[in-house]
Amino acid sequence: MIRVGFRWLERGKTRHPETSTLKGGSLRPVDFPALVGVIAHPTRGHFLFDTGYDPAFIEATEPFPERFYRWATPVAVREEHHWPAWLARDGIAEDSLAGLIVSHFHGDHVAGARHLAHLPMYCAQAGLAHLRQGARFALVRKGMLPALVPTAMDAQAHFFEHAPEVALPTAFAPFTSGRDILGDGSLLAVELPGHCPGHWGLAFVDANDRAVLLCADAVWSGKAIDENRPPPRLTTALMGDTATYCGTLDQLHQARCNNGELAILPSHCPASAIAYRGDDAD
Numbered sequence: 001m002i003r004v005g006f007r008w009l010e011r012g013k014t015r016h017p018e019t020s021t022l023k024g025g026s027l028r029p030v031d032f033p034a035l036v037g038v039i040a041h042p043t044r045g046h047f048l049f050d051t052g053y054d055p056a057f058i059e060a061t062e063p064f065p066e067r068f069y070r071w072a073t074p075v076a077v078r079e080e081h082h083w084p085a086w087l088a089r090d091g092i093a094e095d096s097l098a099g100l101i102v103s104h105f106h107g108d109h110v111a112g113a114r115h116l117a118h119l120p121m122y123c124a125q126a127g128l129a130h131l132r133q134g135a136r137f138a139l140v141r142k143g144m145l146p147a148l149v150p151t152a153m154d155a156q157a158h159f160f161e162h163a164p165e166v167a168l169p170t171a172f173a174p175f176t177s178g179r180d181i182l183g184d185g186s187l188l189a190v191e192l193p194g195h196c197p198g199h200w201g202l203a204f205v206d207a208n209d210r211a212v213l214l215c216a217d218a219v220w221s222g223k224a225i226d227e228n229r230p231p232p233r234l235t236t237a238l239m240g241d242t243a244t245y246c247g248t249l250d251q252l253h254q255a256r257c258n259n260g261e262l263a264i265l266p267s268h269c270p271a272s273a274i275a276y277r278g279d280d281a282d
């Protein structure tokens with residue numbers, strides 16, 4: 001596989017009791033940063049895996065019923081998370097951006113999509129269809145805010161489901177195949193169903209030859225994968241399908257057991273991000 005550079009960068013965060021995301025977890029509120037994957041392709045430029053929070057999230061959740069979403073997940077978006085200051089802080093030139101890869105259409109993953117509206121969007125057809133077809137109340141209840149994704153992006157969308165299916169390296173077992181979204185084998189989208197309609201992860205090999213699976217919201221923490229421990233049924237049933245969710249979690253757990261070197265990175269788990277970077281946890 002073509003190697004790609006990879007960094008996780010935080011863009012805003014929210015807080016929930018741990019128990020809402022991990023069965024038997026504590027009632028203590030825990031930070032859930034919104035992590036954005038910055039993928040440096042050797043010839044194509046930078047691709048973002050999701051966008052994290054953005055001031056657009058605050059605007060979109062001003063009216064009711066959307067305000068309920070912000071109440072349920074109070075969001076911190078600081079000055080440093082504003083575009084393009086956020087890009088500049090990490091030395092990412094705006095003209096180096098080549099596309100947006102969307103794991104799924106929950107508001108905390110696509111809030112900054114408007115900044116990338118001129119670029120191709122790689123996403124699940126099923127996810128985009130759900131975003132565009134659902135009723136307003138039902139969508140808010142499921143964490144979706146259609147206004148965050150400019151409709152002009154729909155015409156620029158490249159659907160995972162239409163990309164060629166290719167075999168994954170054995171490092172990703174039991175996941176055996178992915179969708180070759182750029183056509184060069186560098187970035188392979190892997191369906192991880194259950195969290196919500198059209199929920200996908202991304203498999204690649206990083207510049208240090210390490211196999212990486214970005215698993216988005218298939219889990220909220222690396223601990224959940226290690227212990228094969230789902231959130232309470234209430235959480236999974238609210239947004240997706242509990243049995244399917246648990247099947248995906250079981251596959252991630254198997255992947256972790258098969259290959260301790262595989263980096264499985266959830267979008268809201270600071271401990272997994274720190275372990276991947278090799279920093280000392282503080």
Ligand SMILES: [Zn+2]
Nearest residue numbers: 104106195217
């Ligand atoms: Zn989500």
